[in-house]
Amino acid sequence: MSKNLRINNKQFVDETRKLSFVFNGKKLYGYKGDTLASALLSNDIHLVGRSFKYHRPRGIMTSGSEEPNAILQIGNDDALTEPNARATEIELYDGLICNSQNCWPSVKFDIGGINNFLSPLLPAGFYYKTFMWPASFWEKYEYFIRKSAGLGKSPTKQDPDMYDHRYMHCDILIVGGGVSGLIAAKIASDDNKKVLLLEDKELLGGSLIYDDNDISKIDNQKSSEWLKKLIDNIKNDKNIIIKTRTSLAAYHNYNFLLARQNLTDHLSVNVRNNKIRQRLYKIRAKKVIISTGAIERPQVFHNNDRPGIMLASAVKKYIDYFGVRCGLENVIFTNNDSAYETALSLHKSGTKLNAIIDIRDNSSSEIVNKVKSLGIQIYWNHTIVNTKGYKRINKVSVMKLNDKGNDVIGKKIELNCDCLAISGGWTPMVHLFTQSGGKLKFDNKDNIFVPDKTNLNQLSIGSAKGDFELDDVLKNSIKDTKKFLQIENSNFDKIDVKCSKEKEKKNIWLLPSDKPLSKTKPFLDYQNDSTAKDIKLALREGFKSIEHVKRYTTTGMGTDQGKLANMHALGIVADTTNTNMGDLGTTTFRPPYTPLTFGTIVGRNVGQFFDIFRKTPMHDWHVNNNAKFENVGQWKRAWYYPKDDETMHDAVQRESKAARESSGILDASTLGKIDIQGTDANEFLNRVYTNAWSKLQIGKCRYGLMLNEDGMVYDxxxxxxxxxxxxxxxxxxxxxxxxxxxxxxYLQTEWPELDVFLTSVTDHYSTASVCGPNAKKIITKIFKDLDLSDESFPHMSFKEVKLGEINCRVMRISFTGELSYEINVEASYGKYIWEKCIEAGKEFDITPYGTETMHLLRAEKGFIIVGQDTDGTMTPVDLQMDWIISKKKYDFIGKRSLYRSDTIREDRKQLVGLLTDDPNEILEEGAQIVKDENKKPMDMLGHVTSSYFSPTLKKSIALAVLKEGKQLKGQKLLVPMIDKTIKVTVSDTVFLDKENERING
Amino acid sequence: MFLINCPYCGERDQSEFVSGGEAHIVRPKQPTELNDDQWAEYLFMRKNIKGIQFERWNHAHGCRKWFNVARDTSNDKIEKIYKIGEQPPKL
Incomplete structure (x- = not known):
């Protein structure tokens, strides 16, 4: 600390607790209670970053979430580092490490700074205009653009921190713990309401808590003293839950809100272990009161972005709250009275204030008179036309405004300064109000958008609704809160407030300079480097909608979402196009209000909790037998069981061969099972399936196909x-x-007259499916009394049988084309039955097979898999399954759609088989099928849906959907791949055992 | 995120429900007697209006009952909830 920038202020910063931190490799010190920004400023560091496009040096500008410049990379750990953190919001902790972003090799000497001199060549839309052609070069351009764009570095390792979600319910949610929010909380609590009060800072009280001027008085006390008593009162109030360090991220319909609480970010890294880092509150509030305050606006003039140029309110906060002077020679530039409070704070702290430049003609309000009486030079009706100092401001040039305020006159005055405090008035923070669907109206007096209409049970109070002076803030907050809560009287009704009243107002969105606009850099959006010139260029090029202007110039599209820039952008568009700002409207405010880390959004839903997964009762057996699993919906299904160093292909070939030649066993427990009962159950099946069910006898099974009402296969x-x-x-x-x-x-809405009851029993039963030529022998070993003869137990039938105490449903049905039995038992016996089958099958070398082999076996038989061979555009006719459509039934779901003009087209895509000319060539699923390879672009006739190498047939087989496929049997077609073209012949869909000899044993 | 007052369970979070699109589209009793245009009218045509829309909702993660909702699509305000089979309210 070469200069003495700390003043004596023990109230909010604990000078007995010195903290060390590292900025750009240099070790520095601050105190407990500092933000990173105040600690940097106390070390006389303003320059903290480079701007996005021109790489201009930029300094800390604000003291809050609106900060556009001081966005730093926090930490240097690959997993924990965080980019784009606002130094103004980071509470200092011991051992904090931070670095500047967007500069190389260093923030003091940045090669990219050359863009500043090239800036005439980099207008708005530069990238759109320049990198248009040739189109094929885009990939090369993109590589370099990506490198030069972007701010911080994302962490490259998994986030080890813990995050939490919690639901909260309250009568009244109050967002913002400034004076108006605190008053509202107290009024609501006194009315016995359950109040939840959120404050994004560490301490309650907003800006009034450090207000130190002698003009504002509440009940004859210093306003900050009065407020401290109220806060003590509220802290002991059992009706009020207070969450500090909690910022509201999103305000959704029906008063559903999301808020993020920081729990450990202010702690030293070594004491964060095993603590939850952030918590996301999901809040349902009966009523919401928004008291989020206002953000000070900068002013737009030539070179208004140098380090050392700050918002006047920030300069005041750094002195009054943190005890840090931002400069030793200050100049204030304003268009309103609030900056005079900064003047008083500077004066009181003994900090030199060289001059105040005020674009207004004069003012005689109480606070201005007080500043005048201190002998501070005020330049009325003057503006700043330029600033000097590359890495820190050192001079401002000041000139008189003409009558219209659109040009400057007289001679140029030069003033020295190392800190320029600017104020362009205040903007209510209406983000949450508009996020919730509220409509704004424009207030011409203060040039602000204020809350107007809302459909929700909510209220905006304080400066968030456009009240800026203490008496208005307090009295209107009390009055509006009472009305909102339907309360007659409150303890604040006789409140006595004294404050200075602003008398003169003047606003110029774009201040003139002695240079032509084209030679100046009046910045609007500091983070994205967009200037007033860019806005005007966009308008000249025909962009009229404010949303288009925003996107073309990128104004308001940085991580700060244009909190400082947007009003000036609107003002300049309105002025240039002669539009009323109210008619222009605003750009859309979208959540989150401040960026949220992904961890907070995801909460505990990470790793194994990311999504639930379901396991069959035999799961452990599969694991112990080296199964590889695939996800089917939420199920973990055994995919294949590799032996030794088998590849998947090897394993599947072995499993398939075993199932065809001796026996295989499949865990089919995951199949959906619905128990259907009721006197109309049969009629119900007739209506939901395409085929007829009336004649099905007890003990028999039937395959059914279900359509959507549009005629497409559903299940x-x-x-x-x-x-x-x-x-x-x-x-x-x-x-x-x-x-x-x-x-x-259908049961509830279309056919309520049917007596049918449905119960999902998928999880209640588990299924072991034993197939192959030796299946019958194995089942006989298990169920010794069961008659398995074809006469007694034919294909597509079912028997109930007991194994000891266990009730078993045995079905003779087959998805593989082999003789096969499915044993269904209550889930808790699933593993027992499975092991019983394995044991009984040992002498036949029973082979467990997974879903991949199941797919291969059924493909050999031409059985479809809904969702693999169909995609929601296939009718049963397209699948060549005409046989399953009942001609007799009057109606079923989807029937009428089967003869719509579109579904009866002959040239629809239809399911066919494909055989490769080279039997060893396996097609890729999804590969396109063409007829003529030379015609470009090639006409794509269809694609491969299933493809395998059949070990039984010793050749490659495939199913495909193909335009006019039914008529193309025997036709030679081509499947072009990236490195070759595969010749194929269209075939029948059934490749094996067309006569069904295997199924029938 | 809406709060929906299920007529069988009471007020619940929207995440427990699924929307089933426009209500009061009755499946024709005799589909085979409709021509393509009439069938397409039933199958594909939906109003999607700005203003009060009658729609079906299902308490999927609750009682699994279907019911009808009159919702203002311009602000998502639910004006009325009524059971399947009941006539739409005049709003």
């Missing part, structure tokens, strides 16, 4: 008639929940 599966009026439907694994919902929907 399929086998349904068994367990008893009179009692069926067990199976669905695909992935479609189970949707089928259940669809059936319930």
């Amino acid at each position: 399929d599966g086998v349904t068994t008639k367990l008893g009179e009026n009692h069926y067990l439907m199976t669905t695909t694994t992935g479609g189970a929940a949707n089928v259940m919902s669809k059936l319930e929907d």
Whole structure:
């Protein structure tokens, strides 16, 4: 600390607790209670970053979440580092490490600074205009643009921190713990309401808590003293839950709000272990009071972006709250009275104030008179036309404004300064109000947008609604809160407030300079380097909508979302186009208000909790037998069981061969199962499936195909008639929940007259499916009394049998084309039955197979998989499954759609088989099929949906959907791949055992 | 995120529900007697209006019952909730 920038202020900063931190490799010190920004400023560091486009040196500008420049990379750990952190919001902790972003090799000497001199060549839309052609070069351009763009570095390792979510409910939610929010909280609590009060800073009190002038008085006390008593009162109030360091991220409809609480970011890294870093509150509030305050606006003039140029309110806060002087020679530039409070704070702290430049003609308000009486030079009706100092401001040039305020006159005055405090008035923070769907109206007096209409049970008070003077803030907050809560009297009704009243107002969105606009750099959006010139260029080029101007110039599109820039951008558009700002409207305010880290949004839903997964009762057996798993919906299904160093292909070939030649066993527990009962159950099946069910006998099974009302295949599966009026439907694994919902929907809404009850029993039963030529022998070993003869137990039938105490449903149904039995038992016996089958099958070398082998086996038989061979555009006719459409039934879901003009087209895509000319060539699923390779672009006739190498047929087989496929049997077609073209012949869809000899044993 | 007052369970968070689109589109009793245009009218045509829209909702993560909701699509305000089979209210 070469200069003495700390003043004696023990109130909010604890000077007994010295903290060390590292900025750009240099070790520095601050105190407990500092923000990173105040600590840097106390070390006389303003220059902290480079701007996005021109790489101009930029300094700390604000003291809050609106900070556009001081965005730093915090930490240097690959997993914990955080980019784009606002130094003004980071509470200092011991050992903090931070670095400047967007500069190389250093913030003091940045090569990219050359862009500043090239800036005439880099107007708005530069990238759009320049990198248009040739289009094929885009990939090369992009590489370099990406390198030069972007701010901080993302962490490269997994986030080890813990995050939390919590639901909160309250009568009244108050967002913002400044004076108006505190008053509202107290009024609500006195009315016995449950209040939740959120404050994004560490301490309650807003800006009034450090207000130190002698003009403002509440009940004859210094306003900050009065407020401290109120805060003590509220802290002990049992009706009020206070959450500090908690910022509201999003305000949704129906008073549903999301807030993020910082729990450990202010702690030294070594004491954060095992603590939750941030918590996301999901809040449902009966009523919401928004008291988020206002943000000071800068002024727009030539070179208004140098380090050392700060908002006047920030300069005041650094003195009054943190005890830090931002400069030793100050100049204030304002258009309103609030900056005079900064003047008083500077004076009181003994800091030199060289002059105040005020664009107004004069003012005689109480506070201005007080400043006048201190002998401070005020330049009325003057503006700053330029500033000097590359890495820190050292001079301002001042000239008189003409009558219209659009040009400057007289001679140029030069003033020295190392800190320029600017104020262009105040903007209410209406973000949350508009996020919630509220409509704004424009207030011509203060040039602000204020809350107008809302559909929600909410209220904006204080400067968030456009009250800026203490008496208005307090009295209107009390009055509005009472009305909102329907309360007659409050303890604040006789409040006595004294404050200075502003008498003169003047606003110029773009201040003139002695240079032509084209030679100046009046910045609007500091972070994205957009200037007033860019806005005017966009308007000249025909962009009229404010949303288009925003995107073309990128104004307001930085991490600060234009909190400082947007009003000036609107003002300049309005002035240039002669539009009323109220008619122009604003750009859309979208959540989150300040950036949220992904961890907070995700909360505990990471790793194994990211999504639930479902395991069958036999899961452990699969794990112990080296199964590889695939996700099917939420299920973990055994995919294949590699032995030794087998590849997937090797394993699947072995498993398939075993199933065809001896026996295989599959865990089919994941199939959806719906228990259907009721006197109309049969009629119900007739209505939901395409085929006829009336004649199905008890003990028999039938395959069914379900359509959507548009005629497209929706699901399929086998349904068994367990008893009179009692069926067990199976669905695909992935479609189970949707089928259940669809059936319930029809029952409740279209056919409420049907006596049918549906119960999802997917999890209640588990299924072991034993197949292959030796299946019958294995089942006989398990169920010794069961008659498995074809006469007694034919294909597509079912028997109930007991194994000891266990009730078993055995179905003879097959998805592989082999003789096969499915044993269904209550889930808790699933593993027992499975192991029983394995044991019984040992002598036949029973081979467990996974879903991949199942897919191969069924493809050999040409059985479809809904969702693999169909995609929501395939009718049963397209699938060549005309046989399953009942001609006799009057109606079923989707029937009428099967002869719509579109579904009867001959040239629809239809399911076919494909055989490669080279039997060893395996097609890739998804590969396109063409006829003529030379015609470019090639006409794509269809694509491969399933493809395998069949070990039984010793050749490659595939299913595909193909335009006019039915007529193309025997035709030679081509499948072009990246490195070769594969020749194929269209075939039948059934490749193996067309006569069904295997199924019938 | 809405709060929806399920007629069977009471007020619940929207995340427990799924929307089923426009309400009061009755499945024709005799689809085979409709021509393509009439069937397409039932199958594809939805109003999607700005203003009060009658729609079906299902308490999927609750009682699984379907019911009807009159919602103002311009501000998502739910004006009325009524059971399946009941006539839409005059709003």
